[in-house]
Amino acid sequence: MVWGGALLLLAVLFVVCAVGFAAQSLPSYQELKATQPGQTIIVRARDGRELVEIGPSFGEWIDYRDIPENMTNAMVATEDKRFRSHWGVDPVRLTGAMVEGITGSRKRLGGTSTISQQLARNLFLNNNRSLDRKAREAVLAMALEWKFSKDQILELYLNKVYFGGGAYGIDSASRKFFSHPGTELSVGEAAIIAGLVKAPSHYSPTADVQAAVDRAKVVLSLMREQGYISADQASVDVSAVQLKQQDGQNSVRYFTDWVLPQLDIILPETNEPLEVWTTLDIGMQRAATASIEANTPKGAQGALVSLDRDGAILAMVGGTDYVASNYNRATTAMRQPGSAWKLFVYLAALEAGYKPDDRVVDTPVTIEGWTPRNSSGRNVGETDLRTAFAYSINTVAAQLGNEVGFGTVASMARRFGVSSKIDTFPSMVLGSSEMRVIEMVQAFAGIAAKGVPVEPYGIVKVTGASGDVLYSRQPSKSAAAIPDYVAAGMTDLLQAAVQTGTGRAADIGRPVAGKTGTTSSNKDGWFIGFSSGITTGVWMGRDDARAVPGLQGGRAPAQAFAAYMRFAVKNRPVEPFDVTLTLPDWQLEPDEEAMFGEPDDYYYIDEQGNMVEGGRREPGQPAPFPPDGERGPNPPPAASQDFLEQATGGALPQAGQRPPPREPRDPRRAPAPQPTFRVPEQ
Numbered sequence: 082m083v084w085g086g087a088l089l090l091l092a093v094l095f096v097v098c099a100v101g102f103a104a105q106s107l108p109s110y111q112e113l114k115a116t117q118p119g120q121t122i123i124v125r126a127r128d129g130r131e132l133v134e135i136g137p138s139f140g141e142w143i144d145y146r147d148i149p150e151n152m153t154n155a156m157v158a159t160e161d162k163r164f165r166s167h168w169g170v171d172p173v174r175l176t177g178a179m180v181e182g183i184t185g186s187r188k189r190l191g192g193t194s195t196i197s198q199q200l201a202r203n204l205f206l207n208n209n210r211s212l213d214r215k216a217r218e219a220v221l222a223m224a225l226e227w228k229f230s231k232d233q234i235l236e237l238y239l240n241k242v243y244f245g246g247g248a249y250g251i252d253s254a255s256r257k258f259f260s261h262p263g264t265e266l267s268v269g270e271a272a273i274i275a276g277l278v279k280a281p282s283h284y285s286p287t288a289d290v291q292a293a294v295d296r297a298k299v300v301l302s303l304m305r306e307q308g309y310i311s312a313d314q315a316s317v318d319v320s321a322v323q324l325k326q327q328d329g330q331n332s333v334r335y336f337t338d339w340v341l342p343q344l345d346i347i348l349p350e351t352n353e354p355l356e357v358w359t360t361l362d363i364g365m366q367r368a369a370t371a372s373i374e375a376n377t378p379k380g381a382q383g384a385l386v387s388l389d390r391d392g393a394i395l396a397m398v399g400g401t402d403y404v405a406s407n408y409n410r411a412t413t414a415m416r417q418p419g420s421a422w423k424l425f426v427y428l429a430a431l432e433a434g435y436k437p438d439d440r441v442v443d444t445p446v447t448i449e450g451w452t453p454r455n456s457s458g459r460n461v462g463e464t465d466l467r468t469a470f471a472y473s474i475n476t477v478a479a480q481l482g483n484e485v486g487f488g489t490v491a492s493m494a495r496r497f498g499v500s501s502k503i504d505t506f507p508s509m510v511l512g513s514s515e516m517r518v519i520e521m522v523q524a525f526a527g528i529a530a531k532g533v534p535v536e537p538y539g540i541v542k543v544t545g546a547s548g549d550v551l552y553s554r555q556p557s558k559s560a561a562a563i564p565d566y567v568a569a570g571m572t573d574l575l576q577a578a579v580q581t582g583t584g585r586a587a588d589i590g591r592p593v594a595g596k597t598g599t600t601s602s603n604k605d606g607w608f609i610g611f612s613s614g615i616t617t618g619v620w621m622g623r624d625d626a627r628a629v630p631g632l633q634g635g636r637a638p639a640q641a642f643a644a645y646m647r648f649a650v651k652n653r654p655v656e657p658f659d660v661t662l663t664l665p666d667w668q669l670e671p672d673e674e675a676m677f678g679e680p681d682d683y684y685y686i687d688e689q690g691n692m693v694e695g696g697r698r699e700p701g702q703p704a705p706f707p708p709d710g711e712r713g714p715n716p717p718p719a720a721s722q723d724f725l726e727q728a729t730g731g732a733l734p735q736a737g738q739r740p741p742p743r744e745p746r747d748p749r750r751a752p753a754p755q756p757t758f759r760v761p762e763q
Contacts, residue, residue, distance in 0.1 A: 099220050107221075107228055113204065113237060114142065121354040122344075124337050126363045127393075127541070132333050135341065137243075140252030140263065145236040149266045152251060153235055154309035155275035159300050161196040162307055165231060169197045169223035197222035199278075200238045244274060245281025258286050258324060268310065269319045272297040286324050294319045332370040335399030335409045336361055340539035347540070347552050354546045359539050360393035368648040369396035373619075376641035377401055381629045383621045383641065384410035386522045387649060390614040391556070392535035395649065408624070415501065415515035416620060419634065420473045420583075421598030421607045422512030424524065424571070425493040427470055427478075429485040431570045432493075432563060436662065437467040437577075441481075443474050448507040453479045456599070470574040471582025473597065475511055482510035496562040497524035497534050512598060521609055522618035528575065529594075529611035531659075532561040532568035566662050573660035575610065584608060586639035589647050591655045597634030604628055608638040610646075613653040617642055 108116075122135040157164050163171050194202070201221035225234055244254035252263035254274050259266075266274065276296035277284050286293040297319040305315035340359060348355075369385045377383035387396040399409035408414070427435075443460045446453065453475045460476060469477040482490050487505040494503060499521075503514045519537055527534045536557055543552040561568075575594035578584045583597040587610055595610020604626050609618035619638040623629055 096220070096223075101224075101227070107224055110229060110233060110237075114240075116204070120352050122341065123354075123356045124341070125356060125358050126361050127359065128363070129358070130363060132359070132361065132363070133337055134247065135337065136247055137249045138247045138253045138257065139240075139249050140254075140256055142240055142250075143236075143252050143263050145232045147264050148236070148239055148251070149264065149271060151268045151310070152239065152263070152266050152271040152274070155268075155271045155300055155304055156196070156235075156239065156278075158303040158307045158309055159275045160199070160278060162303075164196050164235075167195060169195065169226040170219050171195050194218070195222060196238050197225050197234055199242065200234060201225060203241055203243070204237075242278060243281055244277045245285040259322070267322075268301070268314050269297065269317045269322045272300040272304070272317075272319060273322065276300045290320075290324065331403045332373075332398050332400075333361070333366055334403045334407065335411060336366070336394065336397040336539065338407065339397065339399075339409060339412050343540060344543065348543060351545070351551075355551070356544045358541045358543070360389070360395065360541060361397070361539065362395045365396040365645075365649050366398075369398045369645050372641040372644040373398045374401055376637045376644065377621055378629050378632055378637055381621050381623050381632065382406075382410055383619065383638075384414070384518050385617065385619050385641065385645065386411045386519050386537075387615060387617040387645070388522055388526045388535065388537055390526070390530060390535075390616075392523070392526065392537050393541075394537055394539045395615065396617075396645070397539075406624075410620065410624075411518045413517070414620075414624075415517060416605050416622060416626075417514070417600045418512040418516045418521055418607055419598035419600040419605060420475075420478075420512060421521060421596050421609055421634070422494075422514070422516075423470065423473065423478050423510070424528070424575075424596055425490050425497075425499075426482045426485075426510050427466075427574055428528075428563060428567060428571055429489045429493045430466070430481045431567045433485045433489075435466055435481075435570075436664075437465070437570050437573045439466045440464070441466055441469055441477050443469065443477050446476050446480055446483075448479060448483050451479075451507045453508070453511060467574055467577045468582075471577040471580075473578075473583050478510050479507065483507065493563075494524065497527040498536065499524055512600070518618055518620045521607070522616055525595075525609045525611060525618065526616035527562065528568060528571050529614070529616050531565065532563040534559050534562050564665070566664050569660050569662055572658045573662075576658055576660065579610065583635040584610065584639055586635055587642050587646075589643050589650070591650065592658050593646070594658060595639075595642070597639060599632070599634045602628040603630065603632040606632040606634045606636070606638045608634050608642045610642060612646060613650040613656045615646065615649050615653070617646055617649070619645075 107113075120136050121138070124132045124135065126132050161171065163173065198218050198221075201218050201224075205221055206218055229237075240250040240252070243249055244251070244257075246254075246257055248254040248257045250263070251266070251274055254277070255261060255263040255266055255270065258273070259270055273286065273293055273296075276293065276299065279296070283289070284293050284296045301310070301315045301317065301319070304310045305312060336359070341357070344355070344357070365387060369387060373383040373385055382400050383398070384400065385396060385398040386394065389395055397411050399411040399413075400406050440463060442463055443455070444462065445460060455475050456473070461474070464474070464477075466477075468474075487507065487509055490510060491503040491505055499516065501514065501516050501520060503509065506513070523535060523537055526537075536559075538554060540552070541554055542550055545551050563571075572594050575596060576592065578597070579587050579593045579595050584593075584595050587593055587595050587608055589612065591612060593610055593612045595608060598607030598609075599605070605620065605622040606629070607618070607620050609616070611617070619641045621629070621632060621638050621641075
């Protein structure tokens with residue numbers, strides 16, 4: 082007993098010394114009031130208006146005498162009913178916790194931490210549940226009680242405790258959930274806020290209204306049991322409390338969730354409050370949200386990305402409801418683009434020498450055992466390239482892809498920013514490789530920019546608390562990925578798809594160029610297009626990739642595109658597309674003549690045996706070929722008529738007779754295709 086008493090006395094002396102030393106080391110009351118945990122980030126739209134505030138929100142500091150009595154009573158009744166009598170640690174709770182640890186019982190309903198302990202943890206410690214942390218928490222709680230009064234501890238606690246949704250303190254929570262200051266809290270509102278401390282995310286009114294109401298009823302019951310309120314006050318209808326509508330917390334969060342992680346890349350590590358100035362247009366975002374909600378088929382999801390001509394993101398919708406699902410289908414989901422992928426097939430064909438008016442043949446075809454079929458189930462025979470694209474004829478796209486090479490098509494997609502894995506099987510020409518919405522929109526935006534690739538971006542600048550600019554985006558300079566005439570030809574095809582083809586529902590009364598996409602069994606529907614410098618892509622489908630009855634790119638997605646774009650371009654001038662094909666010389670000449678070039682391109686040997694480049698003759702040097710007017714009226718033929726007929730295998734046309742017209746161009750009759758290869762994964 083003596084040794085036990087001595088050890089107990091030493092332990093008490095040690096605790097007293099530890100508490101006294103901690104009390105001397107604590108900051109002053111004013112310093113504790115000034116400290117703010119965490120980093121606040123305000124995200125602003127392109128016009129400077131606040132989109133959302135991320136991180137802690139503190140509201141106004143409320144002195145103890147101005148805090149509603151119902152609020153202090155609700156907090157004490159719920160979190161620490163012996164707050165006024167203990168000295169930082171509740172012996173009853175501590176004993177109960179020790180018994181529970183020995184017996185393994187789980188009958189206790191409350192936690193072991195007092196209000197003072199919770200304040201110590203919020204101010205100085207983390208949420209680690211180790212024995213060492215609990216011991217330090219207890220010492221700091223007693224130090225707080227040693228240095229400050231009960232009212233001061235409650236004032237600190239109620240102004241600093243976390244209530245969920247980024248709200249620290251009762252004023253911030255009151256403004257967030259009820260749209261008024263914390264000095265005006267009613268009994269029911271105080272019960273809701275006091276109930277949040279146990280599990281802010283679970284009992285938050287913005288997450289689960291019923292859970293918040295049920296928890297508030299428990300708080301009212303505890304207040305009634307402890308004599309803080311009457312039975313009539315305890316029976317208040319908590320469900321009748323008017324909650325603030327959370328404007329701006331829905332679809333715009335898809336954008337902020339995508340853009341804010343980029344701060345870790347573009348900024349040095351910092352904890353100071355930040356203001357992030359973005360490219361998002363509030364009006365366009367609302368129009369985009371409305372168009373997706375109004376046009377997406379029941380049971381399906383929708384996504385939309387809209388880029389300005391330089392890649393600035395004007396609107397981003399990642400689903401029909403952010404609260405129900407924060408999965409961003411605009412930037413994360415991988416889906417088959419279907420015929421929207423034909424953009425790259427036709428780009429490769431145009432670069433290889435095809436022109437929109439070239440004749441092609443729609444006929445059944447089999448490539449390496451794969452037999453594509455048209456959605457109509459029939460073949461139209463001879464047509465031109467423009468019509469084949471406008472009506473999304475699969476067999477023509479397959480033949481073109483086979484002719485230019487599937488690896489060439491994949492390489493074309495890479496030029497315009499597509500980074501996802503691309504298979505080079507024959508079916509890739511119909512969009513069998515899965516893509517993200519944002520990268521497909523990025524590719525179409527490159528065509529709108531006349532062949533210059535664009536890079537989507539969302540952050541314009543970032544400023545610190547002092548107003549200093551921590552980051553400012555510099556315009557990127559990219560070289561054209563394709564010749565001008567290829568971009569013009571592709572724009573011609575895309576415009577035809579809207580004017581006369583599968584994308585007619587996307588017509589908005591001004592020039593629009595775009596392409597539909599529909600995958601097998603109607604699992605995915607796409608429309609991507611551009612007008613007046615804005616490029617927008619819409620995807621619709623189910624998250625589980627099941628079929629959506631009636632879903633086609635030319636229906637709901639094209640209609641959503643049109644509904645949004647009518648608003649997006651209304652203040653922009655009408656911009657006709659430049660589809661004039663200024664073809665290079667090698668495409669303007671017949672193939673035979675192109676092989677020989679112009680006479681001035683030849684090299685020749687002068688009288689001294691020196692090689693002289695064509696077009697660079699010395700003064701007085703005779704031309705290698707006399708001008709047309711100096712060859713005489715009837716120059717002799719280089720070969721006789723009989724010789725030429727034998728060499729060509731047929732009769733030559735007589736003077737003044739036109740040669741027979743060429744047959745329609747059939748891609749299947751082209752030279753043997755390049756060997757296919759698989760693009761390395763990047």
